[in-house]
């Protein structure tokens with residue numbers, strides 16, 4: 001265990017530095033990712049492999065067609081390509097906490113909780129990146145009203161398919177690491193339900209802002225036109241990061257329930 005933790009800290013540090021060098025993470029994002037990575041490998045190499053599968057697939061997908069996606073969403077979205085510490089922890093915090101908990105007190109439930117949370121983050125990232133690139137007219141999950149590409153809570157057919165594939169991809173890595181079958185199945189379901197919860201929250205309680213100059217809806221504090229924005233709906237504290245935490249918690253909870261039911 002001591003040797004694995006030492007090797008894990010070294011490996012996580014190397015990957016975090018490489019990710020910073022590739023401009024996938026900000027400096028504080030790289031530090032947070034290193035801590036999440038070290039916690040994962042402390043729990044076992046399979047936890048580290050899962051995190052790497054999430055991180056590499058997300059980084060690659062976010063790079064593909066980056067200019068097209070940026071043009072489609074720049075007026076709407078709060079943050080750009082480099083992920084900061086808050087974003088890293090919003091996506092990987094539940095997984096890292098489950099990993100550390102499993103070191104302190106081994107329990108199969110931590111596999112379902114960590115796996116479900118990370119499957120949900122993967123499903124959410126894949127659906128956003130692939131859905132935005134594929135285009136098409138997103139609709140809100142709640143009212144089925146058409147919304148501009150990049151609007152939180154907007155879903156498309158391609159994005160929904162990518163969501164299911166993202167959860168399947170991460171849970172296949174679990175299956176390859178020979179995690180118990182009911183845990184793998186639970187995490188797959190948790191991944192899909194967590195990502196759906198993310199879209200639902202995005203369409204309802206997530207903070208929406210309105211530009212004071214051109215009246216466009218956005219998540220940004222300063223609109224792409226340069227004017228400031230005001231709160232225009234949802235809960236003001238329910239940022240995109242808070243919605244991602246909710247996605248992970250919902251994925252973890254659903255995964256735990258389904259894996260227990262199948263055990």
Ligand SMILES: [Zn+2]
Pocket residue numbers: 211212213214215216223224225226227
């Ligand atoms: Zn504006």
